Amino acid sequence: MLAWLLTHGREGELRERILSFAALENGGAVLDIGCGTGTLAIAASRHVGTAGEVIGIDASPAMVAREITRVLKSGGRVLAVDFGRAKQRGLLAHFHRHGHVDVHDIVTLFEEAGLTPVRTGPVGMNNLDFVLAEATPRERRDRGACA
Numbered sequence: 001m002l003a004w005l006l007t008h009g010r011e012g013e014l015r016e017r018i019l020s021f022a023a024l025e026n027g028g029a030v031l032d033i034g035c036g037t038g039t040l041a042i043a044a045s046r047h048v049g050t051a052g053e054v055i056g057i058d059a060s061p062a063m064v065a066r067e068i069t070r071v072l073k074s075g076g077r078v079l080a081v082d083f084g085r086a087k088q089r090g091l092l093a094h095f096h097r098h099g100h101v102d103v104h105d106i107v108t109l110f111e112e113a114g115l116t117p118v119r120t121g122p123v124g125m126n127n128l129d130f131v132l133a134e135a136t137p138r139e140r141r142d143r144g145a146c147a
Contacts, residue, residue, distance in 0.1 A: 007125060007126060010125070011039070012043075013125075014123070014125050014126075014128075015039060015040050015043045016043065017123055017124060017125065018040065018079070018081050018123060018128075018130070019040070019043060019044055019047055021079055021081075021119070021123075021130050021132055022044075022077065022079045022132070023077075024044060024047035024048055024052075025047075025048070025052075026047075026048060026049045026051060026052065027048060027049065027051040027052050028047075028048045028052045029048070029052060029053045029054075030044045030045075030048060030052070030053070030054040030055070031055050031056075031057070031071075032044065032054065032055070032056040032057070033057055033059060033064050033068075034057075034058055034059070034064075035056030035057060035058055036058060038056050040056075041054050041055075041056035042054075068113060068115075069113045069114050069115065069135065072115075072135040073135065074135055074136070075134065075135060076134070076135045077118075077132060077133065077134050077135075078110065078115060078132070078133045078134075078135075079130060079131070079132050080106050080110075080130065080131045080133075081123060081128055081129070081130045082101050082106070082128070082129065083101070083126070083127055083128060083129075084101070084102070084103060084122070084127050084128065084129040103120055103129040103130075103131060106120075106129075106131045107120060107131055107133075110131060110133040114135075114136065115133040115134065115135055115136070116133060116134050116135075116136055117131055117132070117133045118132050118133060118134050119131075119132040120132070
């Protein structure tokens with residue numbers, strides 16, 4: 001219900017817009033971290049088809065930060081979407097206190113984890129921002145080099 005209210009009834013459009021940033025392909029693999037109800041993971045499964053794989057987990061930030069670079073394959077992508085710093089506070093913002101992070105903090109977190117941010121920006125709905133990052137080859141990460 002909250003997602004419907006926040007998107008003004010356009011939740012499906014928001015999911016598809018988010019998935020477009022991930023550039024999913026048939027047969028691809030997706031890990032939806034913080035999947036909540038799983039609606040985004042279900043939508044992603046339509047993009048990767050029956051040859052692909054989608055796994056959704058609802059983990060703590062500490063678990064994610066410790067594991068993401070360990071399990072991400074070289075060239076793999078990470079897409080983070082969260083509410084940016086609110087410029088306005090309305091009735092819905094009063095009830096929804098999730099996120100509200102600076103996109104530059106996500107970029108810094110990814111860089112410190114050895115990932116290379118390749119694209120950032122607004123999703124275009126409800127003050128949502130995204131960061132797309134890529135895993136560098138393991139041997140380059142081990143030497144501390146950035147791509």
